[in-house]
Amino acid sequence: MTNQSVRLAFRIGYLGDGYHGSQIQPDVVTVQGELIRVFRSLKWLDTASKEHNLVLSSRTDAGVHVRLNGGVVQIDEELWNALTPRKMIRALDDRLPKDIAFLDVKQVDQDWNPRMANHRVYRYRLEGLEFWKYPGEVFTEWLQMFEGTYNATNFARLEEGKNPIRTILSCKPWIIGGRTVGFEIIGEAFLWNQVRRTAMALHRMSIGEITPHDVKQAIENPDIEADFGVAPADWLILWGVDWDEMKLPQSNNEIHCFTAPPSGPAVERTMRKRWRDGARHEMKSLLYHQWAELGELPIVKHNTFNSEELG
Incomplete structure (x- = not known):
């Protein structure tokens, strides 16, 4: 060595x-x-x-x-x-x-720092949450409230000495097969639990426990404490990180593996529970298929010689 x-x-x-x-x-x-x-x-x-x-x-x-x-x-x-x-x-x-x-x-390069990324992308499957109700077109307006540069203290578990100012570049619906299953959020960097707290705020708006005005006030007035809770971790995916040296690859395959939750007046609690168990497996299946697509190994070309060159 x-x-x-x-x-x-x-x-x-x-x-x-x-x-x-x-x-x-x-x-x-x-x-x-x-x-x-x-x-x-x-x-x-x-x-x-x-x-x-x-x-x-x-x-x-x-x-x-x-x-x-x-x-x-x-x-x-x-x-x-x-x-x-x-x-x-x-x-x-x-x-x-x-x-x-x-x-x-x-x-x-020796000074390359993996934490200094251009941006990070998260996706959260809101339909996995108990009692989630897709609110319709207004959902896009709700998501837009989280875009921009602001003090995200009310949407994070803030660590001592951590700068709470964060820039969210994009927040939009996550749509699969024409169905809105959750949201995608893109930011330069995120605070601890920021995406999961954003998800819980969206969920609570969907079931009428809080209003968009409540959320807007929490964003605009970080000195006034507001705690909307933390959504479960198992519906969250860090979709990717982008650097100049390694650009974030997009998937070439359309996602088809997410089945819709059971709906209708005859739906039982046990049916929803079984659907969620299956939906968790769908999340894992999605990732295995993504890794199969992303994990293409580099081809190593070997030198070849003919008999005349070997002389």
Whole structure:
């Protein structure tokens, strides 16, 4: 091995219900912890050191699924040259749990920071929430209230010293097969629980517990405390993160796997519960199919020689 190291940017997806969040924590299984475990088992990290240099871009809570997150790791330059992206991806995929997909990897500048992204995209399946009622065309107007730059204190679990000012670039309906299933929100960066609190505010408006005026006041007056609650994590997907060095890929396949909730006067509570159980599996199926599309390995061209060249 040499003393020179290279900085590698990578992208992964994972199912969040099997982990206590993405960030490493003592005595519990996390996504970052599993990545470090496998890298160390392959002797790609310094096993003599308790420190690590594998960092993820976006922190996700337990239960939140991820189509595409990113991270960075530092490894020996000689090792990287011997591995190639294709071999590294295959080796990691063979050893990681099946609910973590290691999708791609590339060398980047030494000062590249995965947390300094252009934007992040989240999607929330609101129809998975108990008693959700699609409000019709006014839903788009509700979503537009969350766009712009503002103090999001009332829509976050604010950590000490964290700047509450956030810019939401877009907030629009998530439509599958002509049916609005939830919403998509795009921002430069998000506060802790910001998307889930936004989802709960939308849900409570849909069932008449709060009004759009209540939400608007909470946005415009962050010094007046307003708590609309936190929506469950299992209907949330981090759809992707975009950087200049690694642009966020769009899916070429239309999503067909989301069935509509049961409706009508004869619908029983047990029917809705079973539908939600099935809908959770649909969320996972969607991600596996997305990873199959996104995880195309780079083709390595080998030099070929004819008999005359070999002389």
